[in-house]
Every structure is written in structure tokens, then in C-alpha cells.
Amino acid sequence: MATFFQQLVNGLTLGSIYALVALGYTMVYGIMELINFAHGDMVMVGALVTLSLTHVLAGLGVPLALALPLSLLGAMAVCMALGWLIERVAYRPLRRAPRLAPLITAIGLSMVIEQVAALLWGRGYLTFSLPVSRVWNLGGVVVTPIQTGVLGLSLLLMWGLLWLVRKTSLGRAMRATAQNPEVARLMGVDTDQVISMTFVLGSALAAVAGLMVVAYYGIGNYTMGFMLGLKAFTAAVLGGIGSLAGAMWGGLLLGVVEALGAGYIGDVTGGLFGSNYKDVFAFLVLIGVLIFHPQGLLGGRAGEKV
Amino acid sequence: MDEYPLLVAERIGKHFGGLRALQGVSLSLGEKTITGLIGPNGAGKTTFFNVLTGIYKPDEGTVHFAGAPLPSGKPHRVAERGIARTFQNIRLFSQMTVLENVMVGRHLRTRAGLLGALFKTAGTLREEQAIRDRAFQLLEFVGIAAHATRVAATLSYGDQRRLEIARALATDPRLLALDEPAAGMNAMERKRLGGLLEQIRNMGTAVLLIEHDVRWVMGLCDRITVLDHGERIAEGTPREVQTDLRVIEAYLGTSRSVTA
Amino acid sequence: MKGVSCRWLVLGGAALILLPFALELLLGNGWVRIVDFALLYVLLALGLNIVVGYAGLLDLGYVAFFAVGAYVYALLNSPQWGLHWPIWIALPAGALLAACFGVLLGAPTLKLRGDYLAIVTLGFGEIIRIFLNNLDSPINITNGPQGIELIDSLHFGSLSLGQMHHVLGLRIPAVVNVYYLFLVVVVLGMVFSHRLERSRIGRAWAAIREDEVAAASMGLNTRNLKLLAFAMGASFGGLSGGLFAGFQGFVSPESFTLQESVMILCMVVLGGMGHIAGVVLGAMLLAILPEALRAAGDWEQMVFGRIWVDPSNLRLLLFGMALVLMMLRRPGGLWPSNARRNELQGQ
Ligand SMILES: Nc1ncnc2c1ncn2[C@@H]1O[C@H](COP(=O)(O)OP(=O)(O)OP(=O)(O)O)[C@@H](O)[C@H]1O
Ligand SMILES: [Mg+2]
Numbered sequence: 001m002a003t004f005f006q007q008l009v010n011g012l013t014l015g016s017i018y019a020l021v022a023l024g025y026t027m028v029y030g031i032m033e034l035i036n037f038a039h040g041d042m043v044m045v046g047a048l049v050t051l052s053l054t055h056v057l058a059g060l061g062v063p064l065a066l067a068l069p070l071s072l073l074g075a076m077a078v079c080m081a082l083g084w085l086i087e088r089v090a091y092r093p094l095r096r097a098p099r100l101a102p103l104i105t106a107i108g109l110s111m112v113i114e115q116v117a118a119l120l121w122g123r124g125y126l127t128f129s130l131p132v133s134r135v136w137n138l139g140g141v142v143v144t145p146i147q148t149g150v151l152g153l154s155l156l157l158m159w160g161l162l163w164l165v166r167k168t169s170l171g172r173a174m175r176a177t178a179q180n181p182e183v184a185r186l187m188g189v190d191t192d193q194v195i196s197m198t199f200v201l202g203s204a205l206a207a208v209a210g211l212m213v214v215a216y217y218g219i220g221n222y223t224m225g226f227m228l229g230l231k232a233f234t235a236a237v238l239g240g241i242g243s244l245a246g247a248m249w250g251g252l253l254l255g256v257v258e259a260l261g262a263g264y265i266g267d268v269t270g271g272l273f274g275s276n277y278k279d280v281f282a283f284l285v286l287i288g289v290l291i292f293h294p295q296g297l298l299g300g301r302a303g304e305k306v
Numbered sequence: 307m308d309e310y311p312l313l314v315a316e317r318i319g320k321h322f323g324g325l326r327a328l329q330g331v332s333l334s335l336g337e338k339t340i341t342g343l344i345g346p347n348g349a350g351k352t353t354f355f356n357v358l359t360g361i362y363k364p365d366e367g368t369v370h371f372a373g374a375p376l377p378s379g380k381p382h383r384v385a386e387r388g389i390a391r392t393f394q395n396i397r398l399f400s401q402m403t404v405l406e407n408v409m410v411g412r413h414l415r416t417r418a419g420l421l422g423a424l425f426k427t428a429g430t431l432r433e434e435q436a437i438r439d440r441a442f443q444l445l446e447f448v449g450i451a452a453h454a455t456r457v458a459a460t461l462s463y464g465d466q467r468r469l470e471i472a473r474a475l476a477t478d479p480r481l482l483a484l485d486e487p488a489a490g491m492n493a494m495e496r497k498r499l500g501g502l503l504e505q506i507r508n509m510g511t512a513v514l515l516i517e518h519d520v521r522w523v524m525g526l527c528d529r530i531t532v533l534d535h536g537e538r539i540a541e542g543t544p545r546e547v548q549t550d551l552r553v554i555e556a557y558l559g560t561s562r563s564v565t566a
Numbered sequence: 567m568k569g570v571s572c573r574w575l576v577l578g579g580a581a582l583i584l585l586p587f588a589l590e591l592l593l594g595n596g597w598v599r600i601v602d603f604a605l606l607y608v609l610l611a612l613g614l615n616i617v618v619g620y621a622g623l624l625d626l627g628y629v630a631f632f633a634v635g636a637y638v639y640a641l642l643n644s645p646q647w648g649l650h651w652p653i654w655i656a657l658p659a660g661a662l663l664a665a666c667f668g669v670l671l672g673a674p675t676l677k678l679r680g681d682y683l684a685i686v687t688l689g690f691g692e693i694i695r696i697f698l699n700n701l702d703s704p705i706n707i708t709n710g711p712q713g714i715e716l717i718d719s720l721h722f723g724s725l726s727l728g729q730m731h732h733v734l735g736l737r738i739p740a741v742v743n744v745y746y747l748f749l750v751v752v753v754l755g756m757v758f759s760h761r762l763e764r765s766r767i768g769r770a771w772a773a774i775r776e777d778e779v780a781a782a783s784m785g786l787n788t789r790n791l792k793l794l795a796f797a798m799g800a801s802f803g804g805l806s807g808g809l810f811a812g813f814q815g816f817v818s819p820e821s822f823t824l825q826e827s828v829m830i831l832c833m834v835v836l837g838g839m840g841h842i843a844g845v846v847l848g849a850m851l852l853a854i855l856p857e858a859l860r861a862a863g864d865w866e867q868m869v870f871g872r873i874w875v876d877p878s879n880l881r882l883l884l885f886g887m888a889l890v891l892m893m894l895r896r897p898g899g900l901w902p903s904n905a906r907r908n909e910l911q912g913q
Binding site: 359360361381382384385386390391393397398399400401402406409410411413414416418419420422423424426430433434437473474476477 | 758767
């Protein structure tokens with residue numbers, strides 16, 4: 001039973017990171033029906049910038065409690081600028097192009113970001129260790145301060161995002177644009193700006209997720225965004241793409257499924273498959289959802305208007 | 307022949323979220339007829355077409371065609387059964403040539419498969435020629451054969467509408483469903499289109515058409531159904547419909563203009 | 567056939583037949599080998615072109631089919647299972663199994679919107695790789711990360727293409743034998759692609775690509791047609807994989823990464839989606855470019871005394887930028903088909 005709860009805690013931690021990244025996918029998709037392939041790489045950029053800035057600041061003698069938030073802010077700024085730039089340069093000119101076109105530019109961008117990161121940070125793994133050694137042991141279930149930090153911070157951010165979308169004028173403009181861009185434009189919403197802001201917001205969340213990943217795993221690498229992005233996208237689809245609450249539930253659920261799956265697959269299959277298959281779960285979930293319930297847990301968009 | 311109707315749609319209902327686009331709409335039509343479907347903007351005419359041709363699944367109701375139920379939600383099966391359509395906002399294969407567009411319409415009634423294509427068997431070549439000939443014939447019929455090799459997107463608006471009709475006819479339909487085929491045409495073009503539709507009917511294909519120009523429809527159609535706010539408010543011959551109070555109200559909007 | 571194009575055909579054919587000897591004389595055997603691999607890429611790009619260029623379906627895990635073909639050949643022709651089957655069984659078996667995988671993957675997902683399909687295929691590519699990496703226990707099928715070695719070279723009966731032969735006093739090394747085989751397969755691939763494109767089925771694919779709703783309303787069974795495109799594309803990939811395994815002599819999961827899938831996609835997109843000549847050009851260019859970049863790396867070393875930019879890094883960076891720029895500035899590719907050219911001029 002302890003294994004179960006342990007995996008549950010691990011899964012929730014992982015899941016809340018997925019959820020943050022999934023929000024970025026789902027917001028962009030909800031507003032312009034585009035899968036932003038490069039979003040996973042935004043997490044990587046956020047992670048590596050945070051990591052480097054922290055090292056630099058620590059080298060200057062800045063205490064970690066200050067260096068870490070400063071680095072995160074720096075990383076968020078970088079990611080937000082990058083997200084804005086990407087939308088502007090690569091997606092906006094293609095709004096009216098055939099569907100394949102923005103998908104292909106997105107793949108190209110993802111390659112460019114990864115390779116530039118490889119040039120800047122090298123191809124090896126960078127380590128990142130926070131000096132926190134305390135753990136809480138709750139009846140055999142080990143919880144680390146990093147885990148609680150990840151969970152707490154992501155819940156806070158999700159709540160903040162929901163508030164923003166539901167209560168502010170920017171949020172209202174976003175919802176209007178998602179429903180019907182033409183009408184929104186007629187009603188005086190600057191849809192171009194709304195789309196820009198959506199990318200910027202998603203990128204900021206990605207930067208935070210980046211910090212969480214390096215803090216949790218202790219390593220970062222220029223390819224780390226790929227698998228994470230794929231899983232976060234799965235989470236968004238699982239929850240119902242276009243739905244914010246869906247992305248959160250989808251992320252948490254996927255994290256838990258994956259952790260429990262990795263923990264138990266050996267027992268269930270009698271040792272036939274080991275935990276090295278854990279990455280397969282996300283895809284099986286994705287394919288399963290798309291086949292049996294493509295609108296996801298909380299989604300529900302009308303079909304194409306003919 | 308008018309005894310047993312070709313198409314019988316019964317109590318069709320369709321809603322989008324809270325919006326009731328169609329409610330209990332029934333419509334039947336016989337072979338060798340032209341039937342008009344009219345109504346103000348947003349009345350649900352296109353939605354009815356989409357249900358009929360399998361693009362939407364209705365929430366309620368059934369459609370029988372030529373004596374058997376029509377599969378719902380499967381456009382290609384509907385076309386196979388003999389209903390072909392055009393679209394209100396023209397949907398051609400815009401980067402293919404005019405002739406190719408019509409040739410695609412022949413797909414349904416031809417058989418050549420993978421092996422025939424890879425090894426260019428005699429049967430395949432023969433069939434391909436037959437497809438080409440028939441497609442060209444249809445272009446001549448609608449009067450745009452001179453543009454056969456042009457890319458569809460470069461045609462004028464009226465010619466694109468005609469091309470859509472030729473493409474639909476290529477599937478050998480028993481019912482041709484046209485969504486505002488005369489939109490954007492001038493009086494001359496309308497007249498020619500009317501003649502074309504009468505010719506199609508006389509050759510044995512029933513026509514169902516959505517149209518806003520009431521006078522033109524009245525002159526052309528054998529029977530007319532009127533929709534408003536997703537409901538059928540009248541059905542009958544042009545003369546009957548013309549004098550129906552509810553129709554006049556819907557079109558002139560008396561009740562609404564009073565309250566507004 | 568017109569007289570002019572006939573003359574070009576003969577000249578071109580003669581050039582292609584003499585090419586390996588010229589390369590061997592001028593640049594050495596290594597380059598013949600590079601061209602051999604490039605031909606396999608051409609076959610892959612032709613296959614993906616059926617899926618992406620003709621049917622308009624974005625497949626990001628195409629390399630999985632290549633992997634299936636390669637492992638089928640490897641298992642049927644190596645000490646791994648102690649089998650040594652003739653290639654006229656092993657190669658079609660690989661192509662067929664790849665096509666089956668294509669159908670298995672496509673059947674549930676092809677009714678989804680195109681961008682979902684892209685993600686699912688991407689996931690599928692990764693799953694295949696994960697399985698190849700891990701299916702060494704409990705029963706050893708793929709030999710895990712080490713891969714399968716000592717694969718029999720391509721052979722017809724007792725005639726092995728993996729050895730030097732002497733014909734009329736001419737030395738024909740293994741790489742040149744293989745070149746001719748690959749050339750024949752690629753030419754066949756081009757002819758079949760061309761015929762498919764001009765057929766009733768190719769026309770239906772184009773219609774689906776242009777407007778799926780209209781296509782379905784004209785009576786096209788869009789799901790089956792897309793499945794057919796998927797299966798055809800996959801079988802090209804499987805065939806190419808079998809040839810790859812027989813040529814290289816070993817296979818391992820490393821050869822079948824996402825990067826390969828993206829690389830093949832680049833070939834199709836940069837060359838000219840839906841245009842056979844463009845796709846061949848794209849594949850040739852991108853397959854040979856890395857070698858040129860490797861040379862650039864050597865130059866860098868000589869001039870600056872160190873490597874500033876890792877050539878493989880630079881390659882992917884350039885490809886990525888090319889993809890973006892192509893889509894923004896020249897969506898038809900380097901050598902677009904007539905239809906796409908019209909599309910560009912029409913706007
Ligand atoms: N896919 C859809 N999703 C949501 N609402 C829809 C959809 N299709 C149609 N509607 C709505 O259903 C109602 C009926 O639309 P429909 O297109 O059938 O009207 P119409 O009679 O064809 O009008 P028009 O003469 O303007 O073409 C409209 O209010 C429309 O906005
Ligand atoms: Mg309409």
C-alpha cells in the first residue's frame with residue numbers, strides 16, 4: 001500500500017508539471033486551433049535559462065533564496081519574448097494557409113530552438129541541485145520539499161490563470177476570440193493582440209514548468225522538452241483540448257496513471273514488461289482517448305461548420 | 307410516378323448546444339420534380355441539407371430515400387445511394403483542374419483499383435477514358451467545357467457554381483440538392499440556370515434547391531417548403547405558399563418589426 | 567513518346583549507369599556508398615510523399631515503417647533466429663508487415679483531424695523504438711539496444727551483392743552492385759508513384775487533400791482511401807528498411823529516431839510536396855548535404871583550429887530554418903509541381 005501512495009504522490013507532482021505545460025497547448029489550440037509543437041521546447045528553454053542564471057548569480061554570491069526567484073523571472077522573460085516572437089514570425093503569416101503549413105513551421109521551429117540550445121548549452125546533461133535534503137516521511141511515504149513546492153506553485157498558478165481568464169477583460173477577450181474570431185473582431189476585440197498574449201502567457205507557464213522539471217529531476221538537457229511536450233499534449237487531449245480545467249485534470253490524471261503504471265507494470269504482467277515501458281503509457285492513453293472519446297474529459301467543441 | 311415519393315424526411319430535429327436549428331421538419335418529394343426550400347437567413351435550410359447528406363447526424367427523425375432508410379452521418383454512403391449536393395459557400399477542389407473536379411465525381415461509379423493503376427491494365431485505361439469522356443460531356447452540358455483545363459479556383463463565381471453542379475451530376479444522382487446555386491448571378495444567368503435545372507428534371511433527376519430569390523423559385527419549382535426558425539411553416543405549390551399568411555409574416559417580419 | 571524526351575531518357579540512363587564508376591574514380595568508394603544510402607532516402611521520401619504530398623496526411627513517425635522493414639529482413643536473414651531466407655520473401659514480407667502496421671495505426675486515427683494524426687504518428691514512432699530497445703527480454707527478439715548483427719548481405723540465390731564481381735574484366739565492388747539494385751528499385755518507385763498520382767485513386771487522394779467534406783459528399787470513402795495511402799506509403803518505407811538492413815549488415819534502434827522521421831519529412835517538404843521530381847531532388851540534396859557539411863567541419867578545424875559549430879548540429883539547425891522559411895516564402899518547395907505552381911501564382 002505504501003508503494004501505491006508513494007507512486008500517487010510522485011504522480012501528482014509529475015502531473016502538475018504536465019498540467020502547466022498542457023495549459024499552454026490548450027490555450028493556443030482553443031484560440032486558433034493550432035498545435036504549437038514548439039511549446040515543449042519552451043519548457044526546455046525556461047529550464048536551461050533558470051539553471052544558468054542560478055549558477056551565475058550563485059557565483060556572484062547571491063543567496064539561493066533570492067537567486068532562484070530572480071532566475072525564474074529572467075527565464076520567464078526570455079520565454080515570453082520567444083513565444084511572442086514565434087507567433088509573430090512563424091504563425092501569424094500562416095493563419096489563412098492550408099492546415100499542414102503551420103504544423104510544418106512548428107516542427108521546424110522546434111528543431112531550430114533545440115539546436116540553438118545545443119549550441120549554447122552543449123549536448124551533455126547539466127546538473128542542478130537545490131540544497132534541500134530534508135524529507136518528510138509519512139508512514140512510509142516519502143515527500144520532499146521540492147515535491148510540495150512543485151504542487152503548491154502549480155496549483156497557485158492554475159488558480160491564477162483561471163481567475164485571469166474568467167474575471168479580467170483580457171480573459172473575456174480571449175474567450176470571445178476562441179468562440180468566434182470574426183465576431184470578436186467586429187465587437188472591437190484586437191484579436192491579434194489576444195493571440196499574442198495567449199502565446200506569452202503559455203510561455204510564462206512553460207518557463208515555470210521548466211524550473212520545476214530541473215528542480216525535480218536535477219538535470220537538464222536540450223532535448224528534454226520533446227517527451228515532456230508530447231505528454232503534456234496528451235494531457236491536454238485527455239482533458240479535452242481547448243478546456244483549461246480539462247488540461248489541469250488531464251495533466252494530473254496522466255501523471256498518476258504513468259506513475260502507477262511504472263510502479264505496477266512489472267507485477268501486473270508477471271515481469272514480462274518492466275518500467276522501461278513507462279513512456280508507452282502516455283501514448284496508449286492518447287490513442288485510447290482519441291479513438292473512444294476524442295472530445296476528452298471536459299471538452300466539447302461543435303464540428304466543422306459547412 | 308408521383309405516387310411513391312423519392313425522398314421522405316420525417317420530423318427532423320437538430321440542435322447546436324442551446325440553439326434549435328431544426329425542429330420536427332418533414333419534407334417529401336417525388337421523382338421528376340423541382341422542389342424549393344426557402345426561408346429567411348438562419349432558418350435552418352443549410353442545416354437540413356447537411357442532415358440529409360450525412361454531414362450532420364440528426365438528433366431526431368428519419369430520412370427514407372427510394373424506399374429505404376438513409377444512413378446518417380455517412381456522406382459517402384448517401385452519395386452512393388444517389389443524393390448529390392452543392393455547397394452554399396462553394397467547395398470545389400480548388401487547385402485541381404475543372405475537368406479533374408468532375409472526374410472525381412465519377413469515382414463512385416467506377417472501379418479501377420490499386421493494381422490496375424500500378425500496372426496500367428487495359429481495363430483501367432479504358433475506364434479512365436470513359437471517366438474523362440463523361441466528365442467532358444457534363445462540362446458541355448452545364449456550358450463550361452471551354453474552361454476544362456483551367457484550375458478551378460480561377461473560374462468566375464457563376465462558372466464555379468456550374469462546375470459544382472457538373473461535379474454533382476457526375477455521381478449519377480437521383481436527387482440533386484443545390485444550396486443557393488443562383489447566389490451572385492444576374493437575371494440572365496438565373497434564367498439560363500433555371501433552364502438547366504428544368505432539363506435535369508426532365509432527364510429524370512429530382513432537384514431540391516435552396517434559394518432566396520422568391521420570385522425566381524416560384525416560377526421554377528413544382529412544390530415549395532418554407533422554413534423559419536428551424537420549423538416548417540408552410541408547404542405546397544408556389545401559388546399556395548405565396549398566399550400563406552405565416553410565410554408573408556416570416557418574410558416581411560411583421561410581428562418582429564412591431565416589437566423592435 | 568516524343569523524340570526529344572526519348573533522347574534525354576537514353577542520355578540520363580547512360581549517365582546513371584556510369585555514375586558509380588565516375589564517383590569511384592574521382593572521389594573514391596566512400597562516395598558510392600553515400601549515394602547508395604541517398605537512394606534509400608529517395609525511396610523513403612517517395613513513400614512519405616504518397617502520405618503527405620498526395621493524401622495530405624502529416625505522418626511524423628514514418629521511420630517506424632522503415633524500422634519494421636529493417637528488422638523483418640534482419641530477423642529472417644541473420645544468426646539471431648538462424649534463418650536465411652531469400653530476399654524475394656524477406657523484402658516483401660517487410661513491406662507487407664509495414665503496410666499492416668500502417669493500417670493498424672491508421673484505422674482508428676484517420677477519422678481524426680490532421681493535426682491529431684501528426685501527434686499520434688509521432689507517438690507511434692517512439693513506441694516502436696521503445697519496443698525495439700526493450701524486446702530483448704523476456705524472450706530475445708530484437709536483441710535490445712545492441713541490435714542485430716551479421717545480417718546476410720543482399721543476395722539473389724548464390725549471387726551475393728555483398729562481394730566484388732568481375733564482369734568482362736571490369737571490377738564491380740559491392741557498393742556498385744548495390745547501387746544498381748537500389749537504382750532499379752527507386753526507378754520502379756518513381757514509376758509507381760507517378761502512375762498512382764495520375765490514377766482514379768490518386769485523384770481521389772488529391773480531392774481529399776483539397777476538401778475532405780466535399781470529397782466525402784461526392785461519394786469518396788475518405789477513411790478507406792486514407793488508409794490505402796497510409797499502407798502504400800508504409801510499404802515503401804518497409805521495402806527501404808529491408809534494403810537498408812541487407813546493405814548495412816546490422817540494425818539497431820538508434821537508426822530509427824524521430825530525427826530520421828523529421829529528416830524524411832524535410833526532404834519531401836523542401837523538395838516539393840506531391841511532386842516526384844522535387845521529392846527526389848530534396849532527398850538527394852538532404853542525404854548528401856551532411857557529407858558536405860562534414861567537409862565544412864574539417865575546414866573549420868583547419869581555419870580556426872577548433873570546431874565552433876558541430877556539423878550535425880548545424881545540419882539540423884539549417885533544416886529547421888529551411889522548413890520554416892520554405893513554409894513562409896515558398897510553400898511549394900524547391901521544385902513544385904505544376905498544380906502547386908498555379909496555386910502560388912493564383913494568389
Ligand atoms: N455547425 C454549427 N454549429 C453551430 N451552429 C450552427 C452550425 N451550423 C448552423 N448553425 C446555426 O444554425 C442556424 C441555422 O443555420 P443554417 O445555416 O441552416 O441557416 P440557413 O437557413 O441556411 O441560412 P442562410 O440563408 O443564411 O444560409 C443558424 O443560427 C446557424 O448559426
Ligand atoms: Mg444556408
